[in-house]
Amino acid sequence: MLARAVPVxxxxxxxxxxxxxxxxxxxxxxxxGAGFYPVIVAVFAIVVALAATxxxxxxxxxxxxxxxxAASRRRVVITVLALVAFCLVLPWVGYPAAxxxxxxxxxxxxxxxxxxxxxxxxxxxxxxYGLFAVLLDVPLPRGPW
Amino acid sequence: xxxxxxxxxxxxVALLPSNLxxxxxxxxxxxxxxxxxxxxxxxxxxxxxxxxxxxxxxTALIMLAGIYYGAMYGxxxxxxxxxxxxxxxxxxxxxxxxxxxxxxxxxxxxxxxxVGSFVAGTVGVVGIMLxxxxxxxxxxxxxxxxxxxxxxxxxxxxxxxSGGSILNAFVMVAxxxxxxxxxxxxxxxxxxxxxxxxxxxxxxxxxxxIMGVYGVAEVLLLAEEGIAKTQVASVKLRELIPTAAEWRRxxxxxxxxxxxxxxTGLVPGPAAVLSTFISYTxxxxxxxxxxxxxxxxxxxxxxxxxxxNGATAGAMVPLLSLGIPFSPATAILLGALVVHGLQxxxxxxxxxxxxxxxxxxxxxxxxxxxxILNLPLVGVFVTALxxxxxxxxRADSLSRRRLQxxxxxxxxxxxxxxxxxxxxxxxxxxGPVADGGGAGAGPDDGxxxxxxxxxxxRQRRRSRGAPAVGDDPDPRRRRALRAAARPxxxxxxxxxxxxxxxxxxxxxxxxxxxxxPPVC
Numbered sequence: 171m172l173a174r175a176v177p178v179x180x181x182x183x184x185x186x187x188x189x190x191x192x193x194x195x196x197x198x199x200x201x202x203g204a205g206f207y208p209v210i211v212a213v214f215a216i217v218v219a220l221a222a223t224x225x226x227x228x229x230x231x232x233x234x235x236x237x238x239x240a241a242s243r244r245r246v247v248i249t250v251l252a253l254v255a256f257c258l259v260l261p262w263v264g265y266p267a268a269x270x271x272x273x274x275x276x277x278x279x280x281x282x283x284x285x286x287x288x289x290x291x292x293x294x295x296x297x298x299y300g301l302f303a304v305l306l307d308v309p310l311p312r313g314p315w
Numbered sequence: 316x317x318x319x320x321x322x323x324x325x326x327x328v329a330l331l332p333s334n335l336x337x338x339x340x341x342x343x344x345x346x347x348x349x350x351x352x353x354x355x356x357x358x359x360x361x362x363x364x365x366x367x368x369x370x371x372x373x374t375a376l377i378m379l380a381g382i383y384y385g386a387m388y389g390x391x392x393x394x395x396x397x398x399x400x401x402x403x404x405x406x407x408x409x410x411x412x413x414x415x416x417x418x419x420x421x422x423x424x425x426x427x428x429x430v431g432s433f434v435a436g437t438v439g440v441v442g443i444m445l446x447x448x449x450x451x452x453x454x455x456x457x458x459x460x461x462x463x464x465x466x467x468x469x470x471x472x473x474x475x476x477s478g479g480s481i482l483n484a485f486v487m488v489a490x491x492x493x494x495x496x497x498x499x500x501x502x503x504x505x506x507x508x509x510x511x512x513x514x515x516x517x518x519x520x521x522x523x524x525i526m527g528v529y530g531v532a533e534v535l536l537l538a539e540e541g542i543a544k545t546q547v548a549s550v551k552l553r554e555l556i557p558t559a560a561e562w563r564r565x566x567x568x569x570x571x572x573x574x575x576x577x578x579t580g581l582v583p584g585p586a587a588v589l590s591t592f593i594s595y596t597x598x599x600x601x602x603x604x605x606x607x608x609x610x611x612x613x614x615x616x617x618x619x620x621x622x623x624n625g626a627t628a629g630a631m632v633p634l635l636s637l638g639i640p641f642s643p644a645t646a647i648l649l650g651a652l653v654v655h656g657l658q659x660x661x662x663x664x665x666x667x668x669x670x671x672x673x674x675x676x677x678x679x680x681x682x683x684x685x686x687i688l689n690l691p692l693v694g695v696f697v698t699a700l701x702x703x704x705x706x707x708x709r710a711d712s713l714s715r716r717r718l719q720x721x722x723x724x725x726x727x728x729x730x731x732x733x734x735x736x737x738x739x740x741x742x743x744x745x746g747p748v749a750d751g752g753g754a755g756a757g758p759d760d761g762x763x764x765x766x767x768x769x770x771x772x773r774q775r776r777r778s779r780g781a782p783a784v785g786d787d788p789d790p791r792r793r794r795a796l797r798a799a800a801r802p803x804x805x806x807x808x809x810x811x812x813x814x815x816x817x818x819x820x821x822x823x824x825x826x827x828x829x830x831x832p833p834v835c
Binding site for chain 2: 177180184187190191194195202203204205207208211212214215218219221222225238242245246248249250253276279280301302307308
C-alpha cells in the first residue's frame with residue numbers, strides 16, 4: 171500500500187508544482203523567464219513519477235515494506251514526536267532546555283535509565299551549547315533565562 | 316604549480332596547528348563512527364557539517380574528509396572482532412577477518428587491515444595529485460557547452476548514487492531539482508514558490524536538507540534498532556604483529572586492492588562498498604587455494620581493506636577536479652565547500668590552491684594518524700565497541716549472517732554492478748562471541764553446513780530494492796535488506812530444496828563456532 175502511495179503522492183505533488191510553475195513568466199529559449207526552468211523540471215518530474223507509479227501498480231504485491239515490531243515502532247514514534255516538540259519549543263524555551271529535554275526523552279525511549287538519560291541530556295545540551303554558541307559564535311536561542 | 320610544488324605548499328597549509336587539529340578530530344571521529352555500527356560516515360559528516368561554519372574552508376574540508384576515510388579504517392575493527400561491519404565498506408572483511416579472530420589471529424588481521432588501508436590511502440593520494448591536476452587542466456578549457464553537457468550527464472549519474480531502483484532515483488533527482496528552484500530567480504530576481512515567506516526567498520539551504528536526509532534518518536534508524544551491549548574479543552598489543560608469512564601473503568593483495576579501489580572510486584556509485592567486493596573476488600580468482608577463502612585467509616582482509624580506502628581517495632578526483640560528487644559522502648563534501656563559498660571544479664585548484672593542496676597533504680597526514688590510532692589504540696576502540704550495537708532482533712540476525720560476493724568478477728566497474736553482487740546469507744549461530752577462539756581453533760570447528768538456497772522470491776525482492784550490503788549507510792537500503800532477510804514463506808521454502816546453492820547453518824549455542832561461508 172505504502173509502496174504505491176508514495177509515487178502517487180509524488181505524482182500529485184509534481185502536478186501541483188507544474189501548475190504553480192506555469193503561473194510564472196515562461197520567456198523563451200533565448201530569454202528564459204523565471205518559469206522556464208521550473209516548467210522543464212515539472213515535466214521531467216511528472217514523467218518519472220508517472221513511470222514510478224505505473225511500476226508500483228504493475229508489480230503484484232508492490233515493493234517489500236518492512237513491518238516494525240511494537241517496540242521499534244514505539245521508539246521511532248517517540249523520537250519523531252520528540253524531534254517535532256524540540257523544533258516547536260526551541261524558540262520559546264531556548265536551545266539548552268530544548269536539547270536537554272530532547273536527548274533525555276530519546277535516550278530513555280532507547281532503554282537508558284532515567285538517571286543516565288537526564289545526566290547525558292544535561293551534558294550533551296551544555297556541551298553542544300558551549301561548542302556552538304560560545305566557541306563558534308553560532309546564534310542559538312537562549313530562552314527566557 | 317606542479318604536483319610536487321603543490322604538495323610542498325599543501326604541507327605548509329596542512330601542518331598549521333588548526334588544520335592538524337581538524338585532521339585529528341576528523342580521523343578520530345571517523346574511526347569512532349567506523350567502529351560503532353550505529354551511525355555511518357555520511358550521517359556523521361552531515362551532523363558535523365554545521366560545526367564547520369566558523370572554520371576556514373580548507374580546515375572544514377580536512378575535517379569532514381577525515382571522517383570519511385577514517386571510517387574506512389574503523390569499520391574493519393568491528394568486522395574482524397565482532398563479525399558486524401561498522402560501515403558498509405567493511406562488510407566483506409568479516410568473511411575472513413572474523414574467521415581469523417576465531418583462530419586467535421585477530422591482532423594480525425587488524426594490523427594488516429590498518430597497514431593495507433594506510434598503503435592504499437597513500438597510493439590514492441598520489442593518484443589524486445596526478446589525476447586531479449590533469450583532469451582540472453583539461454577542464455579549464457571547458458566553455459558553456461561543455462559545462463551544460465557535464466550538468467546534463469551528471470543527472471543520470473546522480474540517479475546511480477542510490478544503488479537502488481533507477482526509477483525511484485530519478486524521482487528523487489526531480490524532487491531535488493524542484494527544491495532547488497525555490498527562492499529568488501537568479502536572472503529576473505522574481506520569487507518562485509515562496510508563498511510570501513521571506514525566509515524561503517533565500518531558497519532552501521543545503522545544510523538543513525543534508526541534516527534531514529542523512530542526520531535525522533540515522534537518528535530514526537538508531538531509534539528503530541535500539542542499543543544493546545555486546546561482547547568483543549580482546550586483543551593484546553603483542554598479538555598485533557603478523558607473522559612473516561602473513562606479511563608476504565598480504566603484499567600483493569594490498570597492492571592490487573589499492574589500484575582496484577582507486578579505479579573504482581573514479582566511477583559513479585557506492586565505490587567504497589563495490590571496490591571491496593571486486594577486490595575480494597579478484598583475490599579469490601588469483602589465489603591458488605580459492606576454496607580456503609572464508610576460513611580466515613589474510614588475503615581476504617588485506618585486499619578489501621586496501622580497496623575501500625583506495626576508493627575513498629579515488630572518489631575525491633571527480634569531486635575536486637570537476638566538481639561532481641560520485642557518492643553521498645563526496646556530495647556532502649561538495650556541500651561543505653559550497654557552504655563556504657567555494658565551487659569545486661577545475662578552477663578551484665588554480666584559484667584556491669591552499670584548499671586543494673592543503674586537503675591533499677592532509678590526507679597523507681591523516682592516513683599516518685589513522686595508522687597510529689588504529690594499531691596501538693585498538694584496545695580503546697574495542698572498549699568503545701563493547702558499549703553499543705543494534706539490538707533489534709532482525710538486525711541482529713542479519714548482522715550475524717555471512718555475506719559472500721558472487722564469484723564472477725564484474726566486467727567494467729559501475730554502479731549497476733553493485734546490484735550484480737549477489738549476497739549469500741548464511742544462518743549464523745546466536746551465541747556470544749568467543750574471546751579469540753584460541754590458536755587451536757580450526758576453521759571447521761563446529762561446522763554444521765546444510766544444503767539450502769537463497770529463495771528465488773527473496774532474490775527478486777533483493778534485486779528490486781538493490782540492497783547489496785548488510786550495514787549500508789543508506790537506512791532505506793538497510794531496511795530493504797532486512798525485509799529481504801525475513802523468514803521465508805512456505806512457498807519460498809519450497810524453492811530451497813531445489814536450489815543448488817549451499818550455505819552454512821550452524822545451530823550451536825554458546826561461543827561462536829564457525830559456519831563455512833557459502834559457495835555461491
